[in-house]
Amino acid sequence: MSLSFAPATSEAWPLHVLSPDKVDAWLAQADDTTRRWVQASGFDGAIGAALMIPGPEGAPCAALVGHGTPGERARLRFPLAAAVPRLAPGIYRIAGGGIDHAALANECLGWLLSCYTFTRYRRGATDAPGAELVAPDGIDSARIEILAEAEAMTRDLINIPPADMGPAALENAARAVQETFDASISVIAGDALIEQNFPMIHAVGRAGPQAPRLIDMRWGETGPLVTLVGKGVCFDTGGLNLKPGSSMGLMKKDMGGAANVLGLAQAIMALELPVRLRVLIPAVENSVSSNSFRPQDILTSRKGMTVEVNNTDAEGRLVLADALALACEEKPDLLISMATLTGAARVAVGPDIAPFFTDDDPLAAALEQAARAAADPVWRLPFHTPYEAMIEPGIADLDNAPSGGMAGAITAALFLRRFVEPGTRYAHLDIYGWQPVAAPGRSKGGLGQGSRAILGALESVLEL
Template identity: 70%
Template sequence: MPPRFAEATADAMPLHVIDSAGCADWLACRPEAERAWAEACGFTGALGSALMLPGPDGRPVGAVAGHGDAAARARTRFPLAAALPGLAPGTYALTAPLPETECLGWLLANYRFDRYRAGDAPARHLVAPEGVDAPRIEALAAAECLTRDLVNIPAADMGPEALETAARVLAQEFGAGITVTTGDALLEQDFPMIHAVGRAAAQAPRLIDMRWGDRGPTLTLVGKGVCFDTGGLNLKPGASMGLMKKDMGGAANTLGLARAIMALDLPLRLRLLIPAVENSVAGNSFRPGDILTSRKGLTVEINNTDAEGRLVLADALCLGDEEDPDLMISMATLTGAARVAVGPDLAPFYTDDDALAQALAQGGAAQADPVWRMPFHAPYEAMIEPGIADLDNAPSGGFAGSITAALFLRRFTSPGRRYAHFDIYAWQPKPEPGRPKGGLGQGPRAILAALPQVLDL
C-alpha cells in the first residue's frame, strides 16, 4: 500500500524540527532534564540528526529532528526525511508547519519495495499538519510509489504483458477506458516500428492506449515501455545490460503521472500511449542496415538496434499527434548522453515552447522535482538525415546524442505542436533521504504543477 498520513491520536509524539541556527534558543526554552539530555547527546540541529526525548519513566514522549542550515538543505531534496532513520518507530505530529514537500518526503521515505522479501520494516508515521493539502500529497506519494514499483520489478515479472496488466489495473481503479493492440495486429493497424523492435521477444509487442476524462483540454502522454533492452543484434556488454529492467522507466513515469491526474480529478481529457516491447535477439530481430517505414511514412535507417526507444515512441507519437491534442508529452529512459550531461538527479526536457519550459521549471522547483531545459538545436537536424532514408536512428560520431534523439522524435509531431520530451534516468543510484536506491519518478510532479498554467485549468 502507498504510504499515507496517520490519524491524529493522543499518543502521537510531538516532533520539533530545529535548524542549526535556532538550536541554542530552542534548548534554552526546554525543561532542564530535556536540555541536559540533548546536550549530553550532542544535538546541534545538524541536518539528519534526530533525538528521542524521554519522559519521567524513560519512555519517549517526543522527538527533535535537525534541519541543518540553508546550505545543507540545498543539497538534499527532502531535508526532514534525512532524520527519519534516527527516530523510533511510531507516530509523530509536527509542532510547527513545514513546506508540503517535506511532508511528501516523509511519506516517500516510508516506501518499501518488498515484493521479493518478507518482513515489515518499522515505519515512522506522520499526522497530516494543519493547513496542508493532505489528499494531494497522498496522491503524489501514491503516484511516485507506483512508478518506483514498476521500475523495480525485474523484467521476468514486468514484461510487456505485465506492463499491460498494470495499465489495466490503473484504468479499472479510475474508470478509464483502455485498448491494446498486440502482435501482428500492430502491422495491420500501421505501427510497423513498434512491431519491428518487439517481434523477436517471447512476449508479443503491443501498444497500450488508455483514455480518461470527458471535459477540458486534451493532454496526451507517451511513455517508452521497453521492458528489457538487450541492445538487439547490437548486443550490449554485460555491464551495460544490468539495469535494463528500468528501460520502461518512461512508461512507469507516465503511468504514475496519469495516476496523479486521475486521483486529483483534474478537469482535462487524458490519453496515455505506451508502446510495450522487449528488445531481444532471435532469428527475426531487426538488423543494422534495415530501413523501416514508420506510421508517419518517414523511412528510418537502422544504424544501431540499441537505439530502439525512439523507434517505438515515434509510432506512438504519430498516433497521438493525429488527434491534435492541446499538449503532448513523451517520457523515456532514452540516452546515456543525457545522463552524462546532467547526471541522474535532474530530468532534462526539450520543448520549443518558452512558456511551457518556464512553467515546467517553476513547477519542478516548487515540487522538489528539478528539471532542466535542453535545446532542440536546429543545426543538428542534418545529423539525423542519413541520405539513404529520411532519418537515421543512431547518428555516428557520438556527439549530442540526447539532442539528436529529441530531434528525431520531434519529426513525428506536427509543426507547431505544443510538445515536450523528457529524457530521464528513472533510477536512484544510491540512497538519499526520501529516495531509496532503485526506481525513481522524474518529472511528473513538475509536469503536474505546470498543467494548470499551461492548459488554463
C-alpha cells in the same frame, strides 16, 4: 504499500524541527532534565540528527530532528526525510514553526516517500509502520498522499525484474490503473500492429518472448486533451548491436518512461483534473532472435517516413515515433513524451536531473517553475535545428543513430520531433528513472522523475 499520513491523535509525539542556530533557544525554554539530556546526547541540529526525549517514566514524550543550515538543506530535496529512519516507530506531529511554510508540503511528501520499501522478493519482509506523521495544518494532505502513491507505483514498476515485468505485465499494470479510475483501454498486439500501421513498434518487439503491443488508455470527457507517451521497453539487450554486460545490468529500467507516465496518469485521475487524458505506451522487449530487426534495415514508420537503422540499440525512439504519430492524429492540446532514451543525457546532467526539450517557451517556463516548487528538478536542453542534418542519412529519410557520438540527447529529441505535427504543444523528457545511491526520500532503485514537474506545469499552462 500505502504511503499516507497517520490519523490525528492526542498521543502523537511532538516533533521539534531545529536548525543549528535554533537549538540554544529551544534548550533555554526546556526543563532542566530535558536540557541535560539533549546536551549530553550532543544534538546539534545537523541534517539527519534525531533524538527521542524521554518523559518522567522513561517512555518517549517528544523528539528533536535536525534541519541543518540553508546550505545543507539546498543539497537535499527532502531535508526532513534524512532524520525519519532514525526516529523510533510511532506517530509524530510537527510542533512549532521549524519548517518554512513554503517548504512544508514537500517536506511532508519526503517523509512519506522515505517510508517506501520494495519487499516483493524478500521472504518474511513486512511493511510494519515506522515513524508516522500526522498531516500538519495548512497543507493539502490528500494531494500529497496522491503524489506519494503515484511515486510508489512508478518505483515498483521499475524495480520489478523483466522476468515479471514484460509487455504483458506492463499492460496488466495499465489495466489496474484503468479499472481503479474507470478509464477505458485498448491494446493492439502482435501482428495486429502491422495490420493497423505501427510497423516500428512491431519491428523492435517482434523478437521478444512476448508479443509487442501498443497500450492506449483514455480518461475524462471534458477539458483540454493531454496525451502522455511513455517508452515501455521492458528489457533492452541492445538487439543485434548487443550491449556489453556492464550496460545491460540496469535495463529493467528501460520502461521507466512508461512507469512514469502511468504514475503521472494515476495522479491526474486521482486529483480529478478537468482534462481528457490519453496514455500511449509502446510495450516491447528488444531481444536477440532469428527475427530481430537488423542494422541497415530501413523501416517505414506510421507517419510514412523511412528510417535507416544504424544501431538496434537506439530502439526507444523507433517505438515512440509510431506512438507520437498516432497521438498527433487527434491534435492534442498538450503532448508529453517520457523515456529513458539516451546515455548522453546522463553525461550532460547526471542522474538527478531530467533534461527536457520543447519549442514552447511558456511551457518551458512552467516546467522549470513547477520543478522548483515540487523538488523535482528538470533542465531545458535545446531542439537545436542545425543538428537536423545529423539525423538525415541520405539513403532514407531519417537515421536512428547518427555516427560520431556528438549531441546524442539532442539528436534523439530531434528525431522524435519529426513525428510531432508542427504547432503541437510538445515537450520530451529524457529521464534516467533510477536512484543510484539512496538519499533522503529516495531509496536506491526505480525513481519517478519529472512527473511532479509536468503535473504542476500542465495545471499552469492549461489553466486548470
